Amino acid sequence: xxxxxxxxxxxxxxxxxxxxxxxxxxxxxxxxxxxxxxxxxxxxxxxxxxxxxxxxxxxxxxxxxxxxxxxxxxxxxxxxxxxxxxxxxxxxxxxxxxxxxxxxxxxxxxxxxxxxxxxxxxxxxxxxxxxxxx
Amino acid sequence: xxxxxxxxxxxxxxxxxxxxxxxxxxxxxxxxxxxxxxxxxxxxxxxxxxxxxxxxxxxxxxxxxxxxxxxxxxxxxxxxxxxxxxxxxxxxxxxxxxxxxxxxxxxxxxxxxxxxxxxxxxxxxxxxxxxxxx
DNA sequence: ATGCACCCTGAAGTCACTATAGGGTCAAGC
DNA sequence: GCTTGACCCTATAGTGACTTCAGGGTGCAT
Numbered sequence: 001x002x003x004x005x006x007x008x009x010x011x012x013x014x015x016x017x018x019x020x021x022x023x024x025x026x027x028x029x030x031x032x033x034x035x036x037x038x039x040x041x042x043x044x045x046x047x048x049x050x051x052x053x054x055x056x057x058x059x060x061x062x063x064x065x066x067x068x069x070x071x072x073x074x075x076x077x078x079x080x081x082x083x084x085x086x087x088x089x090x091x092x093x094x095x096x097x098x099x100x101x102x103x104x105x106x107x108x109x110x111x112x113x114x115x116x117x118x119x120x121x122x123x124x125x126x127x128x129x130x131x132x133x134x
Numbered sequence: 135x136x137x138x139x140x141x142x143x144x145x146x147x148x149x150x151x152x153x154x155x156x157x158x159x160x161x162x163x164x165x166x167x168x169x170x171x172x173x174x175x176x177x178x179x180x181x182x183x184x185x186x187x188x189x190x191x192x193x194x195x196x197x198x199x200x201x202x203x204x205x206x207x208x209x210x211x212x213x214x215x216x217x218x219x220x221x222x223x224x225x226x227x228x229x230x231x232x233x234x235x236x237x238x239x240x241x242x243x244x245x246x247x248x249x250x251x252x253x254x255x256x257x258x259x260x261x262x263x264x265x266x267x268x
Numbered sequence: 269a270t271g272c273a274c275c276c277t278g279a280a281g282t283c284a285c286t287a288t289a290g291g292g293t294c295a296a297g298c
Numbered sequence: 299g300c301t302t303g304a305c306c307c308t309a310t311a312g313t314g315a316c317t318t319c320a321g322g323g324t325g326c327a328t
Binding site: 045048053057069072074084085088116119120122 | 182200206212221229235243250256261
């Protein structure tokens with residue numbers, strides 16, 4: 001299996017696969033006579049794991065840790081739970097931040113009286129002189 | 135007003151102010167005999183505008199556009215509304231993505247039976263062989 | 269022989285800063 | 299007058315997770 005096949009099979013770009021190899025997330029595969037990378041099933045499985053983890057928003061460092069834990073079936077599951085729970089907490093913070101941000105923006109959009117910048121409540125709210133309107 | 139004063143007045147770091155100057159978001163101020171930057175009220179107002187916009191999650195390119203629009207009071211307010219509405223839409227997408235992500239993670243956390251990696255439903259769900267569990 | 273899709277490496281670009289190295293300025297205190 | 303410490307300066311590199319680019323090699327069909 002060549003790098004393009006692996007990319008199609010996992011939904012990962014060729015460049016990203018090479019990047020993961022440089023980052024030591026994915027072991028360097030064998031090369032054929034043309035110096036092309038030749039991947040085995042194990043690579044496909046490992047890259048799938050990485051892809052799923054990334055799709056779930058884990059950072060590469062978290063993925064590294066998850067891979068390390070997953071590599072030994074005798075490890076305690078607690079480490080995985082901690083990483084996941086922390087990640088959920090981080091997502092909760094982001095959700096709260098974004099929701100606050102959104103309501104602020106919508107409030108400004110709704111109050112915009114236009115038609116020109118001179119009357120625009122959004123610009124007014126962003127400008128220091130528009131403090132009272134913010 | 136020196137760069138440190140401006141930073142304290144707006145809640146921006148000195149490095150960020152210099153960065154904004156290099157990015158031409160903030161005009162280069164006059165210098166005193168010691169080659170220190172000397173800021174006027176106009177700089178304070180412009181940096182406040184930038185800071186508020188950034189706090190609302192606008193990208194620097196969006197801030198640039200908002201500044202351009204804000205600079206002419208005769209401009210139509212519509213441009214500002216479009217930028218803001220697009221930003222709200224982008225936030226909505228992010229909120230939906232994060233919410234989906236969160237429920238996925240929580241589902242996996244809840245179903246984790248532990249105690250070891252061998253029984254861990256999270257790792258199982260991330261692994262290709264655990265497809266049926268995901 | 270030509271075209272095209274695919275592969276290779278190494279380096280630079282993205283975003284919005286942040287940090288670091290290596291210096292200069294200025295007021296206060298001894 | 300000398301040091302200490304807070305502030306200022308420039309230029310450069312680092313962050314995360316890729317993406318893009320330059321410049322080339324390979325393999326197969328026409």
